Amino acid sequence: MAEKKIIAVVGATGAQGGGLVRAIMSDKGSRFTARALTRDVDSDKAKALAALGAEVVTADVDDAESLKRAFAGAYGAFCVTFFWAHFSPEKELTQARAMAQAAKHAGLQHVIWSTLEDTRKWVPLSDSRMPTLMDKYKVPHFDAKGEADQVFSEVGVPATFLLTSFYWDNLIHFGMGPKKGPDGKLAITLPMGDKKLPGIAAEDIGKCAYGIFKKGRELIGKTVGIAGEHLTGAQMAAALSKALGQEVRYNDVEPEVYRSFDFPGAEDLGNMFQFKRDFERDYCGARDLKFARALNPELQTFDQWLAQYKGRIPLE
Numbered sequence: 001m002a003e004k005k006i007i008a009v010v011g012a013t014g015a016q017g018g019g020l021v022r023a024i025m026s027d028k029g030s031r032f033t034a035r036a037l038t039r040d041v042d043s044d045k046a047k048a049l050a051a052l053g054a055e056v057v058t059a060d061v062d063d064a065e066s067l068k069r070a071f072a073g074a075y076g077a078f079c080v081t082f083f084w085a086h087f088s089p090e091k092e093l094t095q096a097r098a099m100a101q102a103a104k105h106a107g108l109q110h111v112i113w114s115t116l117e118d119t120r121k122w123v124p125l126s127d128s129r130m131p132t133l134m135d136k137y138k139v140p141h142f143d144a145k146g147e148a149d150q151v152f153s154e155v156g157v158p159a160t161f162l163l164t165s166f167y168w169d170n171l172i173h174f175g176m177g178p179k180k181g182p183d184g185k186l187a188i189t190l191p192m193g194d195k196k197l198p199g200i201a202a203e204d205i206g207k208c209a210y211g212i213f214k215k216g217r218e219l220i221g222k223t224v225g226i227a228g229e230h231l232t233g234a235q236m237a238a239a240l241s242k243a244l245g246q247e248v249r250y251n252d253v254e255p256e257v258y259r260s261f262d263f264p265g266a267e268d269l270g271n272m273f274q275f276k277r278d279f280e281r282d283y284c285g286a287r288d289l290k291f292a293r294a295l296n297p298e299l300q301t302f303d304q305w306l307a308q309y310k311g312r313i314p315l316e
C-alpha cells in the first residue's frame with residue numbers, strides 16, 4: 001500500500017483542528033494520515049488523538065522553528081490562529097507568517113488557511129458606521145485573518161483560503177446561550193435584526209477541510225466558504241424552543257448595545273455581527289451550503305446539532 005500523505009494539523013486539540021484529525025483518522029481507507037500539533041503532548045486531549053492513531057508532536061505557533069520541525073515531511077497543513085487566547089490581531093498576523101514560512105520551508109503541497117473576511121474592504125476605517133478598534137481594525141478577529149491571506153500568497157504557499165462560520169457551539173462554550181431576562185423568559189441576544197447568520201457545528205469545519213484536501217489541487221488558490229445553515233435570530237430561537245421544550249425568544253438589540261456589554265471582546269463581536277447584518281448578501285453568499293455539503297456529506301443542520309448537544313447548553 002502506498003505510504004499515507006501526512007496532514008500537519010495546527011490547533012489539533014481544539015475545535016477546528018480536532019475535527020480535521022478525527023475526520024482523517026476515522027476514515028480507515030484514507031490516503032491521508034494526521035500529524036497533530038500541540039504544545040503539550042501529555043494532555044488528555046493530545047492523548048485522545050494519539051489513541052485514534054494520529055502522530056502527536058510538540059509545536060507552538062509562536063515558535064517558528066517548532067513549526068518547521070512539525071511541518072517537515074508532510075504533504076499538507078491546516079493552519080489556524082487563536083485570537084481569543086490573546087486578543088491580538090498583530091499576533092495572529094505574525095503567527096500566520098510563521099506558518100506560511102514553515103510551509104514553504106517544508107515544501108508543502110497544500111495548505112488550508114482558516115480565515116475570515118478583512119471587513120475593512122467593506123467598511124474602511126474612515127467609515128463611522130462602526131467604531132475603529134485597536135487603531136486600525138473594524139473587526140479585529142476577522143481583519144487580521146483576512147489580511148494574512150496575502151501573506152500565504154506572498155510567501156508562495158499553495159493555499160486554499162477557508163472562510164469559516166459562527167460555531168453553534170458558541171451557545172455552549174462562548175457564553176452565547178439563552179439567558180433569562182427580567183421577565184424570567186429565556187432569550188438569545190444577537191444584533192442581527194431580521195438578517196441571516198451563517199452557522200456551523202464546529203466539528204464540521206474539520207470535516208469540510210478534509211473534503212478540501214481530498215480534492216487534491218482543485219481548490220488551491222481559491223477562497224471557499226462553508227456553513228451548515230443560514231438562519232435568522234428568530235429561526236434560531238424557534239429551533240432552540242423546539243429542542244429544549246421551552247420558549248426561547250430572540251432578543252434583537254442594536255449593535256451599539258451589544259458593543260456596550262460587559263465582557264471581553266464585546267466591541268469586536270458587536271462590530272462583527274453588524275458586519276454580518278449589514279452585508280448579509282455578501283457574507284451569506286460567500287458560504288454556500290451545497291458546496292459545504294459536497295465537501296462533507298455529514299454536514300449538520302442546526303436541528304441536528306441541537307439534538308446532539310442541547311443537554312450541554314447552559315440555561316442561565
Ligand SMILES: NC(=O)c1ccc[n+]([C@@H]2O[C@H](COP(=O)([O-])OP(=O)(O)OC[C@H]3O[C@@H](n4cnc5c(N)ncnc54)[C@H](OP(=O)(O)O)[C@@H]3O)[C@@H](O)[C@H]2O)c1
Binds near residue numbers: 011013061141
Ligand atoms: N467561535 C467561533 O464561532 C469562530 C468562528 C469562526 C472562526 N473562529 C476562530 O477560530 C479560531 C480558534 O480556533 P478553534 O476554535 O479551533 O480553537 P480552540 O478550540 O480554542 O483550540 C485552540 C487549540 O489551539 C491550541 N493552541 C493555542 N495556542 C497555541 C499556540 N500558541 N501554539 C500552538 N497551539 C496553540 C491549543 O492546543 P494545545 O493547548 O494542545 O497546544 C488549543 O487546544 C479563533 O481565531 C477564532 O477567531 C471562531
